[in-house]
Amino acid sequence: MSDVPETPLLDTVHSPADLRKLPVAQLRQLADELRAETISAVGTTGGHLGSGLGVVELTVAIHYVFDTPGDRLVWDVGHQCYPHKILTGRRDRIRTLRMGGGLSGFTKRSESEYDPFGAAHSSTSISASIGFAVANQLSGKPGKGIAVIGDGAMSAGMAYEAMNNAARAGNRLIVILNDNDMSIAPPVGGLSAYLARMVSSSEYLGLRSLAKKLTRKLSRRVHQAAEKAEEFARGMATGGTLFEELGFYYVGPIDGHNLDHLIPVLENVRDAAEGPILVHVVTKKGKGYAPAEASADKYHGVQKFDVITGTQDKAPPGPPAYQNVFGDALVAAAAKDDRICAITAAMPSGTGLDKFAKAYPERFFDVGIAEQHAVxxxxxxxxxxxxxxxxxxxxxLQRAYDQVVHDVAIQNLPVRFAIDRAGLVGADGATHAGSFDVTYLATLPNFVVMAAADEAELVHMTYTCAMHDSGPIAVRYPRGNGTGVALPAVPERLEIGKGRILREGKKVAILSLGTRLAEALKAADALDAKGLSTTVADLRFAKPLDEALIRKLLTTHEVAVTIEEGAVGGLGAHVLTLASDTGLVDAGLKIRTMRLPDMFQDQDKPDKQYAEAGLDADAIVETVLKALRHNSSAVVEGARA
Incomplete structure (x- = not known):
């Protein structure tokens, strides 16, 4: 935790309009105070730190130069937007970041007019900004579309699809490439800043436009030759040939932390008739906070931390995280099979594959933010x-659904999908919730879809995936730590499409898929205490279903309840279809399906999210009791949503 810093100048800024009243000479002080406030706020709440610190000066400069919100500013991914939120009227709530009822950790349209486009996935900003720019053209409005995109997000094909279509937006479109990994350009100094200012100036652009008109009058061939010569000469001096070929006027690279460089270049770009324009700025993640500068990866996303020492709060020791259980299980399998390889889309540590990368670097592939290519x-x-x-x-994985269908399922290829962050994810909210994978995978022919109820099951399912060569197979598991069960010394190859019964009863059957199993067992204890003998089954497989087990449970119990951490169309829908197709509906069965509600849930602690969704033990008991109270004619219906 940290004390709130003294910020006398920032205290006077409640909106970008206030910011634009300040003299340029005071912007350095404002940026320093904004950085201190960002560090203090994230120290209190946790969240994304390094990326936001890297764009403090850029955030100040953009809001100072451009007429936001009339000019529509889109932050790609959005995890670097905390300084932006502070400057756009949300400072009084900044210490509620990522909390229930608080500010989102990403940009969000419903939160502020200064967030014109919600973003938590990467590489969408240029496409959206083209949309804003063209819409303003068509409606006669003056605003520009401004996209701020990181160099990492440029690894995704969608960014290039957008740039290829950017010419229609003309000078209404400005793309700011935030190069914070030095992956495109080295650190820059005074010469490059001078060149960037020169080539973006109205004098240079005016002469360039005049030269184009003159050469165009001479002949098309002379005009094209002169244009290529100018682009080549400027590319040699400043770089950016790739972007020029995609139709952008390139400016940069410039120091993204030097306001004396940023302000005049952005002013030139704002007023230019040339377009679309790409401004290349070089920044440093964690800028201005020594612990984050020294270890950008550890300070990308942080727990609450002490601002003075940089020490992050540590969770109490407990069961291993699911992602690490998967990583260890895959490394163990790969030790016995040199055909096993691992692919991630820019998330090696988030998926647990950093362990695999160290053990078998030649069989590990990080393809960048390119899920379609990965599949x-x-x-x-x-x-x-x-x-x-x-x-x-x-x-x-939603971003690669066509590839899952066309390139994997139709060809029945044995690709193994390890689907992390299945179900609700807490502080990251709706944009990162894994609500739909069972629905969109279990509808596909040839697919096997499993869900781990605990970390021991994940070990077995990882091994089962490794041994499954007859088609595509997926295992889903949640964010966070396991339940504390002992991990198996030797993994078991599960029989495809077979579930298991954990406790047997006679009146109520709970059919669980995934980690709601623990809540199902709690509910069974409560129901037994009420004299309602309860069976609990872990189906393990959403596809293929264990039809024999399901038919047995449906025909021998008065009430059957399915529960899953997914949206409608998943396990419950498949069980109802089975009951319908086999004529069990006519037998007077009482079936209730419990699944995520038909809504996007905001961030909160996972337990609160699941309680709100009606997927905890209390809700299971309530669902069963309500079904028994209405035990009349045969009815098949969905339970609480």
Whole structure:
């Protein structure tokens, strides 16, 4: 925790309009105070730190130069937007970041007019900004579309698809490339700043426009030759040839922490008739906070921390995180099978594959933020006899659904999908919740879809994936730590499509998929205490279903309840379809399906989210009792949503 810093100048800024009243000479002080406030706020709440500190000066400069919110500013990913939120009227709530009822950790349209486009996944900003720019053109409004995109997000194909379509936006579109990994350009100094200011100046652009008009009058060939010569000469001096080829006027690279460089260049770009324009700024993650500068990876996303020492709060010791259980299990499997390889889309530590990368670097592939490529790359590996594991968060796998269908499922290729962050994810909210993977995978022919109820089951399921060569297979598991069960010394290959019964009763059957199993067992204890003998089954598989087990449970119990950490269309829908197709509906069964509600849930602690969703033990008991109270004619219906 930290005390609130003294910020006398920042205290006078309640909106960008206030910021624009300040003299340029005071912007350095404002940036320093904004950085201190950001560090203090994240020290209190936890969240994304390094990325936000890297864009403090850029945030100040953009809001100072451009007429936001009339000019529509889109932050790619949005995890660097905390300084932006402080400057746009949300400072009084900044210490509620990522909390229930508080500010989102990303940009969010419903939160502020200064967040014109919600973003928590990468590489969407240029496309959206083109939309804003063209809409303003068509409606006669003056505003520009401004996209701030990091160099990491430029690894995704969507960014290039957008740039290829950017010419229509003309000078209404400005893309600011925030190069914070030095992956495109080295640190820059006075010469490059001078060149950037020169080539973005109205004098240079005016002469350039005049030269174009003159050469165009001479002949098309002379005009094209002169244009290429100018682009080549400028590219040699400043870089940016790739962006020029995509139709952008390139300016940069410039020091993204030097306001004396940023302000005049952005003013030139704002007033330019040329367009679309790409401004390349070089920044440093964690800038201005020594612990974050020294270890950017550890300070990308942080727990609450002490501002003076940088020491982050540590969770009390407990069971291992699911991602680490998966990573260890995959390393163990790979030790016995050199066909096993692992693919991630820019999330090696988040998926637990950092362990695999250290053990088997030649079989590890981080393809960048390119989920579509990751899936089809895995399909190619599988077609050539390898055993690829494609480890991608549930919410990010959505971006590669066509590849899952077309390149994997239709060809029945044995790609193994390790689907992390399945279910609700707490502080990251709706954008990162893994709500839909069972629904969108279990509808596909040839797929096997498993859900781990605990960390021991995840070990077995990882091994089962490794041994499954007859088609695509997926295992889903949640964010966070396991339940504390002992991990198996030797993994077991599970029989495909077979569930297990953990306790037997006679009146109520609870059919669970995934980690709601612990709540199902709690509910069974409560129901037994009320004299309602309860069976609890862990189905393990959403596809193929254990039809024999399900038919047995449905025909021998008065009430059956399915529960899962997914949206409608998942396990419950498949069980109802089975009951309908086999004529069990006509037998007077009482079936209730419990699943995530038909809404996007905001951030909160996971336990509170699941209680709100009606997927805890109390809700299971309530659902059963309500069904028994209405035990009349045969009814098949969905339970609480």
């Amino acid at each position: 089809t790359f895995a399909a190619g590996l599988a077609a050539q006899g390898m055993r690829p594991f494609c480890a991608i968060y549930s919410t990010f």
